[in-house]
Amino acid sequence: MKAMLLRGANLPFEPVELPDPAPGPGEAVARVITCGSGLTIQHAKAGRRKIPFPRVIGHEITGEIVAVGAGVTGLKIGDPVTAYFYLNCGHCRWCLSQLEPLCLQSGGNVGLDCDGGYAEYIKLPAHIFIKLPESLDYKEHPAEIGVVTDALATPLKVLRRARVAPGETVAVFGAGGGLGIHQLMMAKWARARVIAVDIAAEKFDACRKAGADEVINPHNADAAAALLDLTHGEGVDVVIDYVSSTATLEAGAKALGRRGRLVTLGGSGQPFTASARDMLNKEQDLLGSRYVTRTDIMAALDLVARGEVWPLVTDVRPLAEAEALHERVERGAVTGRAVLRVAEW
Ligand SMILES: [Zn+2]
Numbered sequence: 001m002k003a004m005l006l007r008g009a010n011l012p013f014e015p016v017e018l019p020d021p022a023p024g025p026g027e028a029v030a031r032v033i034t035c036g037s038g039l040t041i042q043h044a045k046a047g048r049r050k051i052p053f054p055r056v057i058g059h060e061i062t063g064e065i066v067a068v069g070a071g072v073t074g075l076k077i078g079d080p081v082t083a084y085f086y087l088n089c090g091h092c093r094w095c096l097s098q099l100e101p102l103c104l105q106s107g108g109n110v111g112l113d114c115d116g117g118y119a120e121y122i123k124l125p126a127h128i129f130i131k132l133p134e135s136l137d138y139k140e141h142p143a144e145i146g147v148v149t150d151a152l153a154t155p156l157k158v159l160r161r162a163r164v165a166p167g168e169t170v171a172v173f174g175a176g177g178g179l180g181i182h183q184l185m186m187a188k189w190a191r192a193r194v195i196a197v198d199i200a201a202e203k204f205d206a207c208r209k210a211g212a213d214e215v216i217n218p219h220n221a222d223a224a225a226a227l228l229d230l231t232h233g234e235g236v237d238v239v240i241d242y243v244s245s246t247a248t249l250e251a252g253a254k255a256l257g258r259r260g261r262l263v264t265l266g267g268s269g270q271p272f273t274a275s276a277r278d279m280l281n282k283e284q285d286l287l288g289s290r291y292v293t294r295t296d297i298m299a300a301l302d303l304v305a306r307g308e309v310w311p312l313v314t315d316v317r318p319l320a321e322a323e324a325l326h327e328r329v330e331r332g333a334v335t336g337r338a339v340l341r342v343a344e345w
Pocket residue numbers: 088089090091092093094095096102103104105106
């Protein structure tokens with residue numbers, strides 16, 4: 001099969017011919033139609049996240065099952081699928097509680113700790129594949145459907161984790177990024193008042209189109225003060241921080257109102273200081289949100305199938321142009337999501 005191989009960090013993709021994968025017991029193989037090109041995998045390509053090489057990266061796939069190994073039930077040849085990002089065990093108490101990102105025996109991530117979707121075929125443990133709803137036209141929209149597992153499922157999970165209610169005010173830090181812009185979209189869908197916070201002024205139009213009622217640029221204004229201004233000094237109900245630097249986390253914590261919730265999704269993951277007195281007096285929550293559960297993915301796919309929301313994919317290219325596309329992802333030049341077309345339709 002044709003694949004794009006990375007032989008090490010900071011090296012260009014190398015087009016190679018690899019043996020077609022054959023499924024062992026409990027495994028399945030899918031033909032890849034499209035695969036998303038997000039920042040998570042760019043971090044690995046750029047060496048900011050250590051992974052074993054050589055590696056075929058990519059996990060946000062739309063594909064079709066072409067072979068199943070011994071003992072596999074629930075998947076058959078021809079089934080349209082996407083993939084879960086975590087190689088979770090499926091048996092520990094967190095997996096059994098449907099909180100798979102907290103798995104105690106995780107094998108890592110698809111496309112980082114095993115080969116992924118930048119190839120004609122992908123082999124995974126069968127339970128990592130997620131069947132697409134029949135009502136989704138994956139042949140017409142494979143690029144959009146493949147990125148739902150992260151781009152829409154992650155924001156949906158955050159809404160649930162932060163208990164966002166209609167009419168609440170939600171501020172999104174890093175709103176112009178691939179996940180941030182979908183968070184604006186999902187917060188609007190949840191009938192919140194939505195405030196985008198980002199330093200990329202060229203993304204502000206897209207932020208407004210995605211659902212932002214207001215936009216704040218921390219280059220021009222103190223973000224916490226601006227958020228307090230916009231809420232008449234009361235503070236916002238929810239801050240969702242996709243940047244998670246010391247500065248954004250502290251600004252977010254300061255901008256929280258009574259019963260406010262601050263959610264970090266990693267990003268820089270820097271330490272920060274928050275006021276225990278405010279947490280007490282205003283009954284605030286500081287929360288982490290790690291990826292999504294399978295249930296979140298199925299819910300997000302169902303929302304897309306019903307036409308409630310639609311992922312923003314602005315750059316779709318053939319697999320041969322993976323290097324050029326990743327340069328754009330690295331520069332933050334992509335609005336919404338970028339996707340590689342692996343098979344022709
Ligand atoms: Zn587990």
